[in-house]
Amino acid sequence: MMKKSMLLLLLSGSLSTFAQTKIQTSIIKEIQPSSITGSSRAVLIDDIVPLAHTAQLLPLNKEGVLIGKNILSEQIDQVFKNISLALKEAGSNLDQVVKLHVYLSKENLVPDVEKAFSLKFNSGNKPAVSYVTGDLSHPDAAIAMDAVAVSDLQTANDQASYFNSPALYNIAKGAHVSVLPAGGVTYVSGQADEGDLVEATRGTIKQLEATLAHLGIAKNQVIQIKSFIQPMTDVHLVEAEFVRFFDGSTVPPLVFVDWVSENPVIEIELIAASPSETAKATDQMNFITPPMMTASPIYSKVTQINRGKKFYVSSLYGVSVNPEKQTAEIFASLKELLDAVGSDFAHLGKATYYVSDDVASAALNKIRPIFYDPKRPPAASKAMVKGVGKGMSINIDMIGVAKGQ
Numbered sequence: 001m002m003k004k005s006m007l008l009l010l011l012s013g014s015l016s017t018f019a020q021t022k023i024q025t026s027i028i029k030e031i032q033p034s035s036i037t038g039s040s041r042a043v044l045i046d047d048i049v050p051l052a053h054t055a056q057l058l059p060l061n062k063e064g065v066l067i068g069k070n071i072l073s074e075q076i077d078q079v080f081k082n083i084s085l086a087l088k089e090a091g092s093n094l095d096q097v098v099k100l101h102v103y104l105s106k107e108n109l110v111p112d113v114e115k116a117f118s119l120k121f122n123s124g125n126k127p128a129v130s131y132v133t134g135d136l137s138h139p140d141a142a143i144a145m146d147a148v149a150v151s152d153l154q155t156a157n158d159q160a161s162y163f164n165s166p167a168l169y170n171i172a173k174g175a176h177v178s179v180l181p182a183g184g185v186t187y188v189s190g191q192a193d194e195g196d197l198v199e200a201t202r203g204t205i206k207q208l209e210a211t212l213a214h215l216g217i218a219k220n221q222v223i224q225i226k227s228f229i230q231p232m233t234d235v236h237l238v239e240a241e242f243v244r245f246f247d248g249s250t251v252p253p254l255v256f257v258d259w260v261s262e263n264p265v266i267e268i269e270l271i272a273a274s275p276s277e278t279a280k281a282t283d284q285m286n287f288i289t290p291p292m293m294t295a296s297p298i299y300s301k302v303t304q305i306n307r308g309k310k311f312y313v314s315s316l317y318g319v320s321v322n323p324e325k326q327t328a329e330i331f332a333s334l335k336e337l338l339d340a341v342g343s344d345f346a347h348l349g350k351a352t353y354y355v356s357d358d359v360a361s362a363a364l365n366k367i368r369p370i371f372y373d374p375k376r377p378p379a380a381s382k383a384m385v386k387g388v389g390k391g392m393s394i395n396i397d398m399i400g401v402a403k404g405q
Contacts, residue, residue: 102144314397
């Protein structure tokens with residue numbers, strides 16, 4: 001069993017120094033960039049800039065035909081082409097990407113993807129990158145990605161702006177990219193309902209609708225929706241429910257993750273622009289439990305970052321074989337990164353925990369109460385998946401804010 005003293009010892013040991021590099025302006029700051037992986041351990045950005053969020057993009061051409069079947073390098077190139085096309089519509093480009101979420105069909109593809117990233121981002125900005133493996137929505141796709149990037153567009157202060165590229169295939173008739181206005185952002189933790197995939201999706205959307213209503217957030221303020229689903233072969237059923245719900249308005253960018261779960265078969269989380277009045281809030285962050293929900297000491301149902309420099313963290317991994325030790329090592333690395341960006345565990349806004357076995361899941365449940373203030377835990381989703389990359393049992397993907405900014 002993991003002991004608190006062991007964890008504190010891990011945290012009190014000698015920690016490496018993180019380099020901080022200015023990219024073009026003070027807007028984007030890299031934390032420990034690596035030329036080997038083409039990524040940074042974390043990226044810190046000013047709160048005065050809008051952020052583009054893309055949909056999950058596959059290696060498909062305009063007609064929906066897969067490019068590079070069985071050739072990973074061609075698929076990677078096509079996905080980057082598609083991300084570039086989407087970001088262009090939102091006043092952004094690859095040089096302004098701060099976070100990439102990478103979804104792979106096989107875990108052993110991670111080293112090849114890192115090599116490709118080292119070439120793609122060999123100069124300038126190196127984004128934070130997270131990995132998860134499992135089935136993708138196209139049976140022959142080896143990779144899919146979605147991106148977060150600084151945008152040059154000035155938009156309404158509490159509404160999403162949606163864009164589509166005519167050069168991109170559109171599966172769900174939704175936006176290829178949206179822009180989060182500069183300022184406040186709301187993270188809604190994963191919610192789930194029971195039933196078959198259609199029933200569960202419809203019920204979960206209804207739950208999310210009630211949460212948004214309580215927060216005073218409208219449909220046109222939703223920036224991105226991420227669904228953890230099983231099986232991925234039925235993703236079209238989920239897409240159809242989103243089209244149904246957003247009838248008469250734009251479907252926000254959608255992301256899908258293969259989920260190892262039999263009941264429930266779907267969990268849905270979302271990002272939204274906060275109501276304009278949150279900018280006047282006394283606290284830098286809000287941690288919210290809607291009245292129809294029960295508070296948890298290890299994750300918040302909703303968090304809002306009202307102001308401050310946001311940061312995105314790459315997938316964090318341990319080095320030990322034992323899942324409990326991996327988890328302790330991850331939180332030690334996270335502590336180091338939080339120090340580097342001027343933050344702490346009480347200023348984490350959103351966590352995504354990917355676990356590939358029950359031991360890692362249980363270890364995560366044990367460790368979170370040690371590090372989180374029960375009144376200020378991050379919003380979160382914990383997903384059992386087929387692989388987390390690097391042959392490990394758990395990785396953690398974090399978003400937070402620097403203290404007092």
